[in-house]
Amino acid sequence: MLIQIESRGGKDEAQRMFEQSLRSSWSDREIRRISWRPSGVDLRINHNGRFWFGSRHPSPSNESIVQRYWTPFGEYRESGSLGITVETNVPTDTNSRRVSAFFARDALSGATLLMHDGGVGGGQPGIGRSAFLAKTGARPLEVATSKNGPRLGLVVTRIDSPKVGANVARFVQQVIDFKAAVRNGATASTEFQQIEQSYKDYYAEFSGRSKRAxxxxxxxxxxxxxxxxxxxxxxxxxxxxxxxxxxxxxxxxxxxxxxxxxxxxxxxxxxxxxxxxxxxxxxxxxxxxxxxxxxxxxxxxxxxxxxxxxxxxxxxxxxxxxxxxxxxxxxxxxxx
Missing domain, CATH: 3.40.1350 (Trna Endonuclease; Chain: A, domain 1)
Structure with a gap:
């Protein structure tokens, strides 16, 4: 059974361990310009020559968004600015499901896992959770929470795994491949739309279960x-x-x-x-x-x-x- 980590202290510790573990695996460091429309920021990153990641802990100055650890990932290149492929942001002071990533603990083994609900962003039609799950064939797991019933999520990695770098790289590559498929029109077929609808139906069925049930x-x-x-x-x-x-x-x-x-x-x-x-x-x-x-x-x-x-x-x-x-x-x- 997986249980979401909901306390601020528990999430702080899990985020610290995850960053430490991934930095040990992706050990090259530098400061790079991370760009997104319409802005960008200079950020200290770690990379393995193929993928990069950075992290920034929340600032209380912006109260218009859910406070979160900001953890972007993308494809690495030696020059120019770097683009963001996916983020594993975890809310800090709340457990808002508006933010796609969260930490969970396996009740049997005690292992802490980084989870993602599949809600990848991209700013263009065809990119979203149900389409991503349909393209990858990923099967979300049910995670128990203290409020509003269980939550569905994909396991990205165990945060202290010796394969944390490979696990995260696999997830980032899945998102890269998915976004490329959307751009190339591979997700526009009737067959794919039927598969995507099955995921939408599944989420609707899951979310619609009453608290009483x-x-x-x-x-x-x-x-x-x-x-x-x-x-x-x-x-x-x-x-x-x-x-x-x-x-x-x-x-x-x-x-x-x-x-x-x-x-x-x-x-x-x-x-x-x-x-x-x-x-x-x-x-x-x-x-x-x-x-x-x-x-x-x-x-x-x-x-x-x-x-x-x-x-x-x-x-x-x-x-x-x-x-x-x-x-x-x-x-x-x-x-x-």
Missing amino acids: RIDALEYVSRHGDIVAALHEWRRPSLRPGDRTVKNRYIDLGVLKERRLIELYEVKPTCERSELYSALGQLMVYDRYADGTCKRHIVLPAGETIPADIAAAFQRSNISVIRFNIAGNEVAIAAG
Whole structure:
């Protein structure tokens, strides 16, 4: 699980470590003119002969913008001014999503990651988050926050990684290639527009999830054992002689007949795509026979809609849907 770093102190430390790590990798230094329309600034940069980066900590003088660490990147050249390809700016005093980059911590390993939501700028039509994700095929990860629900982001690099320079260079090159594709018209095809629309739909679906739905999902995760127990009680009266229920760390509930698995149940807390993809995979993996003799079921919360394409996949795979509902301490199971 990834958790956004939201405190000013935590972000200060992460930014310091990131800059230190990248400067160690891109060790050449000089002062160069960084230009953008209609202005520019002289900035101390580090580079590796191919890419450069600079950084400037926020000044409180400009109150019209979200205060942030300014961290621009671009292609290096030996003479002339340098242009900006992408920025990994992180807001300091707020956690505004108007700024595309942020830091996150992996709850399992403790590693700190630099994240970017894909919202690359460029000042010309066709450049934006959904188009960038569609061109690169990148898959954003969900990051937990303390307010306004989770956030989606791409991992740029672990900030203390020995490969931090290569990781950042890969991200900058992706943005360079994307912007070149836009200029060359490669993103204007009908096929690309359809792919881009799928990313727009995904973000709209993700952003549109209600706070209530997210709270429910957390409760359903915490009540997973209760749901499985209710499922067992729901199934037990109709067991045939010789049948018995089983479960382990991989199987929420199964029914054995003479040591052969004849039914398989997988419980998921939401109808989000990631959970449904996981359920599909688990039901396929743990149905060892794959000959149609094991009846497969996915158990989902009542009232949530399954995306049409995944519902069709369930139908093709002969996976039936069972619904659960939690009211107080009671869990109710019903066939879908």
